[in-house]
Amino acid sequence: MKSKNLFVIAALLFAAQVYAADVTVDGAWARATAPGQANGSVGMIITSQQDARLIAVSSTAAASSEIHTMTMDNGIMKMRQIEDLPLPAKQAVKLGPGGEHLMLMGLKKPLKEGDSVPLTLTVEFADKRTEKIQTQAQVKSLTGGHGHQNH
Ligand SMILES: [Cu+2]
Secondary structure, eight states, rough: OOHHHHHHHHHHHHHHHHHTEEEEEEEEEEOOOOOOOEEEEEEEEEEESSEEEEEEEEEETTTEEEEEEEEEEEEEEEEEEEOEEEOOOEEEEOOOOSSEEEEEEESSSOOTTTOOOEEEEEEEETSSSSEEEEEEEEEOOOOOOSSOOOO
């Protein structure tokens, strides 16, 4: 009886790993913030093996997290929240400055180079099944310490 239970657990773990491989997140990073800066932006590369959408993001480092896109408005780049982000099958979707990105709203403390920020992404597949993916964003300073941060 005991070994049968173990087998069931092993089978469940195996199934969980198969699902987890549906979506991979690579190179998640967050931009270091200046003191007093309330929000931080996050980039990464998401690859889903089947058609899916990123529908939510959360982080314990911020009061709330949003999916953003950049649009041109009278020649000025503006950020706008979007409800979801399509993840076409087997396509690497790159998030980062200048395009779609994730936004940490209401940071609990400034993001410092070398820190890592925990993130939970929620992805919904075409069959309505959802999956949560945990990742850590490495905080990087893109400006070489000059502090030109206009995000
Ligand atoms: Cu943004």
